Amino acid sequence: MSDSSQRSVCVIGAGNWGKNHIRTLNELDALGGIADIDQSRLAKFSSNYQNIGFHGSVEEALESSYDGYVISTPASTHFEIAKKVIKNGHHLLVEKPLAMNVKDAERLNNLADEYGVNLMAGHLLLFHPAVKKIKQMISEGSIGDTQYVYSNRLNLGVVRSEENILWSFAPHDISIFQYLINDFPVEIVSRGGAFLRSDVHDTTMTILNYPNNVVGHIFVSWLHPFKEHRLVVIGSDGMITFEDASNEKSLFYYDKTVDLIDGQHVASDVKKEKIDYQHGMPLTKELGYFLSHLDGNPIEISSAEHAIEVLRILEIASQSLQI
Numbered sequence: 309m310s311d312s313s314q315r316s317v318c319v320i321g322a323g324n325w326g327k328n329h330i331r332t333l334n335e336l337d338a339l340g341g342i343a344d345i346d347q348s349r350l351a352k353f354s355s356n357y358q359n360i361g362f363h364g365s366v367e368e369a370l371e372s373s374y375d376g377y378v379i380s381t382p383a384s385t386h387f388e389i390a391k392k393v394i395k396n397g398h399h400l401l402v403e404k405p406l407a408m409n410v411k412d413a414e415r416l417n418n419l420a421d422e423y424g425v426n427l428m429a430g431h432l433l434l435f436h437p438a439v440k441k442i443k444q445m446i447s448e449g450s451i452g453d454t455q456y457v458y459s460n461r462l463n464l465g466v467v468r469s470e471e472n473i474l475w476s477f478a479p480h481d482i483s484i485f486q487y488l489i490n491d492f493p494v495e496i497v498s499r500g501g502a503f504l505r506s507d508v509h510d511t512t513m514t515i516l517n518y519p520n521n522v523v524g525h526i527f528v529s530w531l532h533p534f535k536e537h538r539l540v541v542i543g544s545d546g547m548i549t550f551e552d553a554s555n556e557k558s559l560f561y562y563d564k565t566v567d568l569i570d571g572q573h574v575a576s577d578v579k580k581e582k583i584d585y586q587h588g589m590p591l592t593k594e595l596g597y598f599l600s601h602l603d604g605n606p607i608e609i610s611s612a613e614h615a616i617e618v619l620r621i622l623e624i625a626s627q628s629l630q631i
Contacts, residue, residue, distance in 0.1 A: 314337065315376065318361065318363070319377075319380060321381035330353065330357070332589070339357065340372075341369060342361070377393050377399070379393070379402045395419070397424070399426040400428070405429075406427075410623055413619050426601050428610055431480075431483040433480050436552070437590075441559060442559070450546060451543025451561075455544060456522070457489065457523075458526070458527070459525075459526050460528075472512075472629075473500070473511060474625060475626070482526065483610075486617050491519050492617060492620075495515075495516070496624045497628050498512055498513070500512030535553045538550070548583075558582055562581075563578070
């Protein structure tokens, strides 16, 4: 369904998030097809998108042999659908979580290696231009040695009954931490509260201790009076802050250090600087990256290995949460 000059991708699952993949791939001139078991949903899309394939099942979509597939179905179905796509020899992007547990995610990764296909996970914020700029600044040594990273993801939002706040919100931040710190925590402790339902945590605080005395904390809640998506990275020579929930989405660098003077720790005067970065939609960046790797070049950002790390941290944090 494609030639060498134009990649063609089929989106499996046209629901709340799948429709964003559909729209963005269409803007990138790479939408080849849509698959969904809901025929009425397909009918609605058929009136807006011409010259693409519409499929009522995964098997039917695989018969068309697109260059790549995006899986945006309910999380509980990811493993079985991804397994079918991989065994048909196609590159795929699976929305987070890659699977419902580490064991299944590892099975998918091993299967992808066996069949020689790229398996990418939809950890969207790794493609946020501000996060990529922070990664660049850390790599260039702009803040010295990374010491402490924290993230607040708070909102008075939609309360889920099928998953707690840790599994709903924290994967975004765990993914960012792993991307920025590039190491695995030696200790993970999570605590929280369940207020609306006794069996579903509404608020959690997770502490992650990394090698080389790097510490992180992730505070997530859907019982909060205002929306806040704040990321702070503190280093030995400077600090970076980013507030994604603000209209400006500004990135700031603070030239602030603490020195030992005459036996006393003294903080230097704060010098605040706004950091310019190239704005853009993370989903467009993510799908553009996926398209550029449909030739088989290895996935380096949001790889299956990265997704497995995120799941492993979530599982350990969940065990800690129950203590």
